[in-house]
Amino acid sequence: xxxxxxxxxxxxxxxxxxxxxxxxxxxxxxxxxxxxxxxxxxxxxxxxxxxxxxxxxxxxxxxxxxxxxxxxxxxxxxxxxxxxxxxxxxxxxxxxxxxxxxxxxxxxxxxxxxxxxxxxxxxxxxxxxxxxxxxxxxxxxxxxxxxxxxxxxxxxxxxxxxxxxxxxxxxxxxxxxxxxxxxxxxxxxxxxxxxxxxxxxxxxxxxxxxxxxxxxxxxxxxxxxxxxxxxxxxxxxxxxxxxxxxxxxxxxxxxxxxxxxxxxxxxxxxxxxxxxxxxxxxxxxxxxxxxxxxxxxxxxxxxxxxxxxxxxxxxxxxxxxxxxxxxxxxxxxxxxxxxxxxxxxxxxxxxxxxxxxxxxxxxxxxxxxxxxxxxxxxxxxxxxxxxxxxxxxxxxxxxxxxxxxxxxxxxxxxxxxxxxxxxxxxxxxxxxxxxxxxxxxxxxxxxxxxxxxxxxxxxxxxxxxxxxxxxxxxxxxxxxxxxxxxxxxxxxxxxxxxxxxxxxxxxxxxxxxxxxxxxxxxxxxxxxxxxxxxxxxxxxxxxxxxxxxxxxxxxxxxxxxxxxxxxxxxxxxxxxxxxxxxxxxxxxxxxxxxxxxxxxxxxxxxxxxxxxxxxxxxxxxxxxxxxxxxxxxxxxxxxxxxxxxxxxxxxxxxxxxxxxxxxxxxxxxxxxxxxxxxxxxxxxxxxxxxxxxxxxxxxxxxxxxxxxxxxxxxxxxxxxxxxxxxxxxxxxxxxxxxxxxxxxxxxxxxxxxxxxxxxxxxxxxxxxxxxxxxxxxxxxxxxxxxxxxxxxxxxxxxxx
Ligand SMILES: NC(=O)C1=CN([C@@H]2O[C@H](COP(=O)(O)OP(=O)(O)OC[C@H]3O[C@@H](n4cnc5c(N)ncnc54)[C@H](OP(=O)(O)O)[C@@H]3O)[C@@H](O)[C@H]2O)C=CC1
Ligand SMILES: N[C@@H](CC=O)C(=O)O
Numbered sequence: 001x002x003x004x005x006x007x008x009x010x011x012x013x014x015x016x017x018x019x020x021x022x023x024x025x026x027x028x029x030x031x032x033x034x035x036x037x038x039x040x041x042x043x044x045x046x047x048x049x050x051x052x053x054x055x056x057x058x059x060x061x062x063x064x065x066x067x068x069x070x071x072x073x074x075x076x077x078x079x080x081x082x083x084x085x086x087x088x089x090x091x092x093x094x095x096x097x098x099x100x101x102x103x104x105x106x107x108x109x110x111x112x113x114x115x116x117x118x119x120x121x122x123x124x125x126x127x128x129x130x131x132x133x134x135x136x137x138x139x140x141x142x143x144x145x146x147x148x149x150x151x152x153x154x155x156x157x158x159x160x161x162x163x164x165x166x167x168x169x170x171x172x173x174x175x176x177x178x179x180x181x182x183x184x185x186x187x188x189x190x191x192x193x194x195x196x197x198x199x200x201x202x203x204x205x206x207x208x209x210x211x212x213x214x215x216x217x218x219x220x221x222x223x224x225x226x227x228x229x230x231x232x233x234x235x236x237x238x239x240x241x242x243x244x245x246x247x248x249x250x251x252x253x254x255x256x257x258x259x260x261x262x263x264x265x266x267x268x269x270x271x272x273x274x275x276x277x278x279x280x281x282x283x284x285x286x287x288x289x290x291x292x293x294x295x296x297x298x299x300x301x302x303x304x305x306x307x308x309x310x311x312x313x314x315x316x317x318x319x320x321x322x323x324x325x326x327x328x329x330x331x332x333x334x335x336x337x338x339x340x341x342x343x344x345x346x347x348x349x350x351x352x353x354x355x356x357x358x359x360x361x362x363x364x365x366x367x368x369x370x371x372x373x374x375x376x377x378x379x380x381x382x383x384x385x386x387x388x389x390x391x392x393x394x395x396x397x398x399x400x401x402x403x404x405x406x407x408x409x410x411x412x413x414x415x416x417x418x419x420x421x422x423x424x425x426x427x428x429x430x431x432x433x434x435x436x437x438x439x440x441x442x443x444x445x446x447x448x449x450x451x452x453x454x455x456x457x458x459x460x461x462x463x464x465x466x467x468x469x470x471x472x473x474x475x476x477x478x479x480x481x482x483x484x485x486x487x488x489x490x491x492x493x494x495x496x497x498x499x500x501x502x503x504x505x506x507x508x509x510x511x512x513x514x515x516x517x518x519x520x521x522x523x524x525x526x527x528x529x530x531x532x533x534x535x536x537x538x539x540x541x542x543x544x545x546x547x548x549x550x551x552x553x554x555x556x557x558x559x560x561x562x563x564x565x566x567x568x569x570x571x572x573x574x575x576x577x578x579x580x581x582x583x584x585x586x587x588x589x590x591x592x593x594x595x596x597x598x599x600x601x602x603x604x605x606x607x608x609x610x611x612x613x614x615x616x617x618x619x620x621x622x623x624x625x626x627x628x629x630x631x632x633x634x635x636x637x638x639x640x641x642x643x644x645x646x647x648x649x650x651x652x653x654x655x656x657x658x659x660x661x662x663x664x665x666x667x668x669x670x671x672x673x674x675x676x677x678x679x680x681x682x683x684x685x686x687x688x689x690x691x692x693x694x695x696x697x698x699x700x701x702x703x704x705x706x707x708x709x710x711x712x713x714x715x716x717x718x719x720x721x722x723x724x725x726x727x728x729x730x731x732x733x734x735x736x737x738x739x740x741x742x743x744x745x746x747x748x749x750x751x752x753x754x755x756x757x758x759x760x761x762x763x764x765x766x767x768x769x770x771x772x773x774x775x776x777x778x779x780x781x782x783x784x785x786x787x788x789x790x791x792x793x794x795x796x797x798x799x800x
Contacts, residue, residue, distance in 0.1 A: 002212060005035075005195055006120075006273065007038050012040060020120070023273055024172075037174055038112075039113050040071070042070075043070070043071070044109055046066070046070070046112075048108075048109065050063050055094050056098075058095075064087065077122065078122045091108070106179070106188050107186075113179050117175065117176045124174070132167065135175075136198055137187060139159045139160045139180075143183065144182065144188055149180065151180070160206065177194060200259075203266050211261065213268060216273070218274075219272075220270060220294065223295045227435065233279075235279060237288070238286060238288075239283060239285060241287055245296050248422070268282075290389075295386070295438045296388060297384065297434050300380075300381075302350050303379045303410055304376070305377045306343065306375075306376050308375070310373055321344070321363070325356065328355060330356055331349070331352075334384070347424060357378045382426065384424055385398075385423045385437050386420060387441055390419055394440075398441055402436055406552075407426075407436065409425060410424040428525075432526075435528075446480070446800040447482055447529065448800065449529065450485075451485035451486075453536065453539075454537035455504075455536075458789065464786075486499065487514040492515075496526050496527075496528060516542070516545055530797075532556065532557060533555070535556065540562045543563035544570070547574060557587070557789050557792040564668045565667045584796050589788035592618070592759050592761060598669075602672060604763070611673045611764070611765050615730045616729065617726055617728060618779070619661055619729075619780070621780050623726075623727075623779060626726055630716070630724035631724065640708075657687045658688045659686050660679075664679070666731050670731055675736055692707060715742070719744060725744060726743050756778070758776055758779060760774065
């Protein structure tokens with residue numbers, strides 16, 4: 001015979017209770033069943049509310065009617081009037097007395113299970129099954145001890161086996177869950193998860209073949225799906241693991257419910273009654289072997305810490321703490337003690353925190369007076385994350401992830417059998433922390449949460465690329481890049497669930513103004529892990545906020561060159577912040593767009609190959625302009641407009657023309673090789689004609705196209721037939737000399753030979769002294785630059 005237990009949600013009116021009856025019919029067709037039934041739907045909550053109202057002397061009539069209205073199922077021949085009268089009388093007595101009483105409370109609550117079991121019995125009879133109602137108060141006996149129930153196993157077993165042996169083979173007992181009686185025959189309840197306990201007790205008494213727990217969740221998950229979206233169902237657990245999970249927050253289980261099964265070796269299966277046929281979780285003696293099984297959580301606990309020099313080497317301190325707590329019925333969830341014995345920390349339930357402080361202050365009043373104990377501190381806003389299962393390096397992995405996400409660990413506790421690690425974090429960090437730990441220890445898919453500043457040429461293309469190829473990155477890199485926010489200079493959007501192809505429409509429809517402080521605050525309080533800020537703007541104000549971003553615990557990717565080319569003091573300060581916080585900043589696209597230039601320079605520099613000179617065409621837009629202008633008949637302004645339309649220029653193309661963009665790139669490379677240069681150190685030959693230098697808006701500048709064209713026509717006229725114009729950047733490291741100038745190059749030289757918007761960099765080093773390393777390819781453009789930023793994001797993801 002197997003025992004089937006149905007939870008309250010699985011017996012709610014309508015489809016849920018119909019499905020439960022279907023399941024019972026199917027299951028009993030293969031093997032005899034005994035049923036354990038919880039109160040239906042919200043019945044227990046309604047009864048508790050009725051009890052509270054009655055004690056407060058309030059009118060309970062409407063609520064009582066509501067309760068019974070819910071209990072009646074249309075077409076079912078069940079008369080509950082005697083129960084209604086009995087409950088009403090109990091509540092009236094409570095109204096008169098106005099006092100709380102746990103035994104009466106249990107009697108009130110018991111109506112939920114009794115009516116539910118009667119209802120299921122009747123529904124089964126309607127289907128032609130021989131169902132027999134059984135009140136568990138006739139079967140299970142126990143005593144209330146300190147907020148718990150101690151079951152009298154021998155007596156309960158005797159009563160239960162006697163009841164079962166009197167059943168005919170075809171009869172299906174429908175037993176009330178949750179309730180039992182005390183030795184005087186008064187109603188008691190079995191506490192949290194009480195109906196599950198009823199089921200496992202009955203199963204152990206009758207030596208059932210298995211217990212099936214039918215509920216609204218289809219099994220035990222690797223973490224609470226409320227917090228961790230990619231939590232996975234666990235197919236198989238051992239009793240030990242289930243017990244650890246039950247002790248550490250798994251709502252679906254309770255430690256004491258597992259015990260009767262352990263002793264009798266009966267397997268427990270957890271299924272969803274809303275998805276019959278779907279695999280659930282099996283819990284038995286063997287389990288599925290080694291490995292991490294789950295990361296569970298307990299919210300809202302309190303951390304108590306006792307510190308002081310007087311604890312050093314003193315015998316009996318721990319004994320005094322725990323005996324004081326135990327005589328006040330305060331249970332300690334976990335403990336950690338410094339090896340020097342100068343401090344001890346432990347976790348209690350939040351409800352017990354105040355009493356704990358009072359009890360310990362009294363116990364150690366003398367030591368506190370002599371300053372042997374400097375303080376007893378209680379911190380109420382704590383949470384526990386428990387890693388359950390045998391682990392190799394899981395603690396290291398968890399700590400690495402938590403550190404990267406700036407999550408403070410208050411206490412660590414490791415079980416002796418190695419099957420359990422507990423980590424205590426601030427409650428406010430719980431969601432982020434459990435995601436980090438879960439992903440670290442399972443090596444599960446990592447999530448990178450991206451907030452993107454800038455949705456123009458580069459930023460917009462990056463977001464489109466991410467949406468288009470995100471699934472591919474998940475498949476190949478086990479990394480999900482979730483776009484949680486986008487901001488342009490005016491508006492922003494933010495959603496913890498992320499945006500996909502609809503980001504443009506969502507941003508267009510947004511009413512929320514871009515506000516940097518608000519964005520950082522939203523991200524910090526979101527509970528999202530692994531946050532990366534993408535800067536695809538040309539805003540200097542935003543780059544000046546990078547230290548705030550880093551100090552908030554976020555990584556950065558940027559196509560914006562300004563953070564690396566404004567003052568050296570800022571550059572150095574940012575590097576210090578990054579180092580101190582262990583944060584990442586990737587900016588490969590700052591020079592040469594998607595070309596692997598900065599990385600190459602870094603590798604050469606780090607391998608001590610002295611870089612002597614970097615020379616070439618640093619500007620993609622000016623490469624395009626001079627490639628065309630030198631050989632085609634179009635005017636300079638026409639080609640400049642083309643370059644802008646193709647997305648090669650800076651937002652204000654004069655930053656390219658005046659040499660500022662190339663100068664920035666030279667500074668960035670110079671700093672990579674260790675020079676402490678400033679923008680003013682670069683000797684720049686500007687291409688903005690002197691007569692147009694003072695013009696304000698770009699449109700006004702372009703309105704002077706004739707002057708611009710005439711200026712460049714003169715320069716072009718001075719070219720020989722085999723020459724072309726090139727705008728060349730040159731970094732001479734030993735001389736600390738950085739120049740940008742317009743040169744005439746032979747069409748047949750490497751510089752003269754480049755096409756389209758290609759950049760070309762010649763890198764001379766100690767090893768590559770005469771034959772430089774040459775890196776050449778598209779040096780500007782939305783597609784290649786966005787790809788470069790994308791690849792920086794993936795590199796950051798590789799560190800999670
Ligand atoms: N184009 C290229 O080939 C390359 C460009 N880069 C760099 O990429 C960066 C972006 O260039 P590009 O895409 O061409 O420029 P765009 O002008 O096309 O886009 C800039 C975006 O930044 C937004 N923005 C500006 N200031 C802010 C701010 N303070 N907060 C939020 N958003 C802001 C703009 O908003 P709004 O739309 O409201 O104006 C716009 O969406 C530049 O720094 C450039 O140097 C680097 C390598 C190559
Ligand atoms: N405007 C820049 C874009 C890339 O950095 C260029 O022309 O190279």
